[in-house]
Amino acid sequence: xxxxxxxxxxxxxxxxxxxxxxxxxxxxxxxxxxxxxxxxxxxxxxxxxxxxxxxxxxxxxxxxxxxxxxxxxxxxxxxxxxxxxxxxxxxxxxxxxxxxxxxxxxxxxxxxxxxxxxxxxxxxxxxxxxxxxxxxxxxxxxxxxxxxxxxxxxxxxxxxxxxxxxxxxxxxxxxxxxxxxxxxxxxxxxxxxxxxxxxxxxxxxxxxxxxxxxxxxxxxxxxxxxxxxxxxxxxxxxxxxxxxxxxxxxxxxxxxxxxxxxxxxxxxxxxxxxxxxxxxxxxxxxxxxxxxxxxxxxxxxxxxxxxxxxxxxxxxxxxxxxxxxxxxxxxxxxxxxxxxxxxxxxxxxxxxxxxxxxxxxxxxxxxxxxxxxxxxxxxxxxxxxxxxxxxxxxxxxxxxxxxxxxxxxxxxxxxxxxxxxxxxxxxxxxxxxxxxxxxxxxxxxxxxxxxxxxxxxxxxxxxxxxxxxxxxxxxxxxxxxxxxxxxxxxxxxxxxxxxxxxxxxxxxxxxxxxxxxxxxxxxxxxxxxxxxxxxxxxxxxxxxxxxxxxxxxxxxxxxxxxxxxxxxxxxxxxxxxxxxxxxxxxxxxxxxxxxxxxxxxxxxxxxxx
Numbered sequence: 001x002x003x004x005x006x007x008x009x010x011x012x013x014x015x016x017x018x019x020x021x022x023x024x025x026x027x028x029x030x031x032x033x034x035x036x037x038x039x040x041x042x043x044x045x046x047x048x049x050x051x052x053x054x055x056x057x058x059x060x061x062x063x064x065x066x067x068x069x070x071x072x073x074x075x076x077x078x079x080x081x082x083x084x085x086x087x088x089x090x091x092x093x094x095x096x097x098x099x100x101x102x103x104x105x106x107x108x109x110x111x112x113x114x115x116x117x118x119x120x121x122x123x124x125x126x127x128x129x130x131x132x133x134x135x136x137x138x139x140x141x142x143x144x145x146x147x148x149x150x151x152x153x154x155x156x157x158x159x160x161x162x163x164x165x166x167x168x169x170x171x172x173x174x175x176x177x178x179x180x181x182x183x184x185x186x187x188x189x190x191x192x193x194x195x196x197x198x199x200x201x202x203x204x205x206x207x208x209x210x211x212x213x214x215x216x217x218x219x220x221x222x223x224x225x226x227x228x229x230x231x232x233x234x235x236x237x238x239x240x241x242x243x244x245x246x247x248x249x250x251x252x253x254x255x256x257x258x259x260x261x262x263x264x265x266x267x268x269x270x271x272x273x274x275x276x277x278x279x280x281x282x283x284x285x286x287x288x289x290x291x292x293x294x295x296x297x298x299x300x301x302x303x304x305x306x307x308x309x310x311x312x313x314x315x316x317x318x319x320x321x322x323x324x325x326x327x328x329x330x331x332x333x334x335x336x337x338x339x340x341x342x343x344x345x346x347x348x349x350x351x352x353x354x355x356x357x358x359x360x361x362x363x364x365x366x367x368x369x370x371x372x373x374x375x376x377x378x379x380x381x382x383x384x385x386x387x388x389x390x391x392x393x394x395x396x397x398x399x400x401x402x403x404x405x406x407x408x409x410x411x412x413x414x415x416x417x418x419x420x421x422x423x424x425x426x427x428x429x430x431x432x433x434x435x436x437x438x439x440x441x442x443x444x445x446x447x448x449x450x451x452x453x454x455x456x457x458x459x460x461x462x463x464x465x466x467x468x469x470x471x472x473x474x475x476x477x478x479x480x481x482x483x484x485x486x487x488x489x490x491x492x493x494x495x496x497x498x499x500x501x502x503x504x505x506x507x508x509x510x511x512x513x514x515x516x517x518x519x520x521x522x523x524x525x526x527x528x529x530x531x532x533x534x535x536x537x538x539x540x541x542x543x544x545x546x547x548x549x550x551x552x553x554x555x556x557x558x559x560x561x562x563x564x565x566x567x568x569x570x571x572x573x574x575x576x577x578x579x580x581x582x583x584x585x586x587x588x589x590x591x592x593x594x595x596x597x598x599x600x601x602x603x604x605x606x607x608x609x
Contacts, residue, residue, distance in 0.1 A: 008037055015041045021052060024064040039071045043130075046074035050137055051485050051508070053535070053558065054083045061089070061121045069123065073157075074133040077148070079140055084607070087139050089121050091147050125151035133160040138195075140165070142173045149180040159188045166195035174200050174221070182208035182234065189213075194220040201227065201246045209234045217242035217265075224249040225278070232258045239263060247293060255281045262318075263287040270326065272307055279315040287321045303328075303375070305346035312356075322358060323377040330373050336364050340395055343375060347397050359398035366393050438481075441466055442473045449473065459483050464490035464514075475500045482506060490514045494521035498528035511538035516565050522546045526553035538603075541565070544582050547606070548589060560606045561599065 003011065015023055020042060027034045047065075049057065077087050125131070125148060134152065139145050145163065152158055161181060174192070181190050190213060201224040213235040222244045229252055232238060238258075242265035251274055261282045268275070270292040279285065303326060312319055330336050340362045352358045359378045378398055438458040442465050458481050463474055478487060479502065486509040489497070494517060510530060517525065517539060525531045531554060538561040541547065547562060564582060582604055586596050595607040 004031075004033075008040075011037055012041055016045070020045055020047050021049070021056060021060045024060060024068075025056070028064045039068060042068055042071050043073055046076055046133070046135075047072050048076040049083075049086055050076055050078040052078075052083055052086075054086075057083055057086060057089075058121065061123075065123070069127040070129050072128050073130055075128060075131055076135040076137055077139070078137040087136075087144050087148070090123050090125060091144055092124050092151055093147065126154045128155065130157050131155050132157050134158060135162045135164070137164045138166055142176065146176060146180055149177070149184070152184055155184075156186055158184060159186060161187055161189070162191040162193065164193045164195070175203050175205055178206045178231075179208050182206050182210040182213065184210075184212075186212050189215040191217040191219065192221060193217075196220065197222065197244075199246050201249065203227075204230070206231055206234050209236070211235075211237055213238055215240040218244065220244065222246040226250070226252050229255050229258075229281075232256075232261065236260060241265070243267070245269070251277060258282050259284055261285060265289040267291045267293070269293045270303065272311065276311050276315045279311070284318055285316055286318045288316065288319060289323045291325045292327070304343070305349055305352060309349075309351055322356070325374070325376040327372045327374050330364075336366065336373060340364065340373065344395055344397055353397065359396060361394055361396040361398065363392050363394045438462070440464075440477060442477070444473065452477070453480060456481050457483060460486045462488040462490075463492075465492050475502070478502055478507070479504050485509060487511070488513065494525060497530065498524045500528070500530060502529045502533075505533070507533060509536040510534045512540070513538075516540040516542045517546065518542045519546050519549050522549045523553055526550055532556070535559070537561070539563075544585060547586060551590070551606075551608070558608055560608070561603050562606075563603045 003014070006014070015037070018026070023041065024038060028038060029035065052060075077090060079085065079087055136145055136148060139148075152161075161184070163177065177192065181187065187210070197220045199222040201222060205223065205227050214237060216231065216235065216238055217240075219242065224246055226249075228241075228243050228245065232241065233256055237260055239260055240263040241261060244267035247269050249269075258281055262284050264282065264285050264287070266289070268290060275290075312322065316322075330339055344360065344362060347353075347358070347360045352360075360375060361378055362373060362375050364373045378396065437460045438452075438455055439462040440452060442463060444452065453476075461478065461481070461484050463477060465474065474489075474492070478484070478500065482504065483506060484504060485506050487507060488511040490513040492512075493515065497512070507530075512525075518541075522539075522541070526549070533556070534554065535556055536559045537550070537554070537557060539550075541562050541564045544564040546564075547560065550560060550562075551557060583596050583598060586604065586606065587594075590596065590606070595605075597605055599605045
């Protein structure tokens with residue numbers, strides 16, 4: 001049976017498994033029926049420009065996007081490494097004078113991406129008249145975001161906005177972003193996500209009032225109690241808030257009652273008296289999630305059933321759902337098991353088990369006194385990145401909790417046998433099959449491998465081999481997810497790397513760590529299955545001249561980030577010339593259109609144009 005013979009509902013189901021941009025490139029303009037179903041599909045699926053190449057973007061925009069702008073309801077714009085400055089194509093005034101990172105602009109391009117714009121592709125946000133969901137992903141400059149948000153004021157259907165950033169200096173201008181967002185006419189949901197935790201408690205966030213904002217989320221962005229209540233007072237209909245409160249934040253002396261808040265997600269220092277006072281001003285909370293800042297002092301005695309029972313009964317009269325996550329560090333001179341039993345026993349009461357149906361679990365490593373002990377409610381929903389240590393021990397108040405269950409809705413998973421390889425949240429049980437990021441240290445035992453193999457939807461993979469000569473599980477892991485576009489490989493020898501038989505066609509970004517490649521190894525990798533489909537590469541080299549080898553033998557490469565070992569430069573006196581640094585030397589060897597700049601940790605980034 002051919003695709004043309006499939007019923008429309010089946011055809012739309014098939015479309016669900018294909019990226020929207022790729023879908024249009026494959027089916028648009030084939031016939032009128034396909035075009036109609038594509039318009040139906042795009043009305044309910046995101047047009048996502050993350051990870052897109054410039055060529056794919058040009059083709060999609062020239063052949064398809066102009067005819068479907070009014071059909072698009074969900075859009076993601078990015079400043080991704082595969083296509084820096086893509087957002088310029090959607091600015092009303094791209095020539096406006098705002099700074100652009102020189103490392104992201106090819107030589108002989110001006111500082112505002114004008115040469116990119118000469119392709120003639122130009123859209124404005126106003127053209128997407130039916131847009132409901134907008135995601136601005138890692139656009140590292142303030143002014144273009146402000147421009148885009150200004151244009152969004154003309155989008156009467158826009159209800160959901162997400163901004164993701166990783167620039168600390170950018171986020172110090174958060175008030176401009178929040179004020180622009182609060183002026184969007186019908187926006188109801190806003191998420192502002194930082195890739196790194198930062199503190200902006202010394203600025204005023206909003207001076208505008210929005211009666212449409214229902215849900216607000218600041219993730220990894222620490223604010224004060226004063227800022228939080230100002231936001232609530234400027235959003236009289238806000239029902240859901242997610243915020244991180246900075247340590248030692250002072251409670252406002254004057255606060256209004258906030259009756260609209262029914263769902264609250266807090267990351268906060270554990271000070272029960274302060275929390276009880278805050279809850280008094282939000283009497284209608286029915287869903288409460290708290291992730292407590294790590295406690296370096298041994299305060300578990302104050303974190304007990306009686307304390308929380310009093311808070312719930314006296315300060316949270318409408319509470320229906322309660323979850324928490326708490327980390328404390330056990331002293332070296334006590335038995336962790338004894339502490340765990342004492343702590344869990346405080347939650348084995350009729351109030352929690354019968355009336356509230358609330359169960360808690362404790363995870364720890366038995367051989368690691370002084371390491372974190374983690375106490376959390378089941379199912380666990382807090383946090384960003386989670387890890388599983390095969391030696392971790394767990395005890396729970398739940399009568400039949402499974403070892404590998406009771407965790408939901410987290411964006412990344414981490415499996416390791418080395419406590420140094422994973423972060424300190426390395427003990428939690430896991431059961432999330434939709435994780436976007438997967439981190440694994442190989443080899444793993446068979447029962448752990450069976451568990452890992454159920455995570456088939458990850459888009460990013462980070463793997464370290466504890467033993468260099470164990471690539472079989474690595475090959476299976478890379479081929480596990482059809483959606484994985486990025487792989488970081490640590491401690492794998494080039495000889496084993498080139499032997500991998502990869503059938504995962506989506507993979508484009510590869511980072512090779514903990515090894516430096518010589519010329520022969522560079523050539524072997526370039527001609528391996530991984531090398532032939534790699535378009536963005538990060539690698540360590542023994543000699544800067546190996547850059548020329550990679551570029552010559554990897555014609556599909558769009559970006560190369562490399563670090564060259566100084567110890568090898570003395571093989572050629574010309575390379576040791578202190579007046580001719582690495583970037584200068586590469587600029588003399590490579591075409592003038594290439595962008596070549598230093599980036600973090602003495603790496604050199606080459607963008608191939």
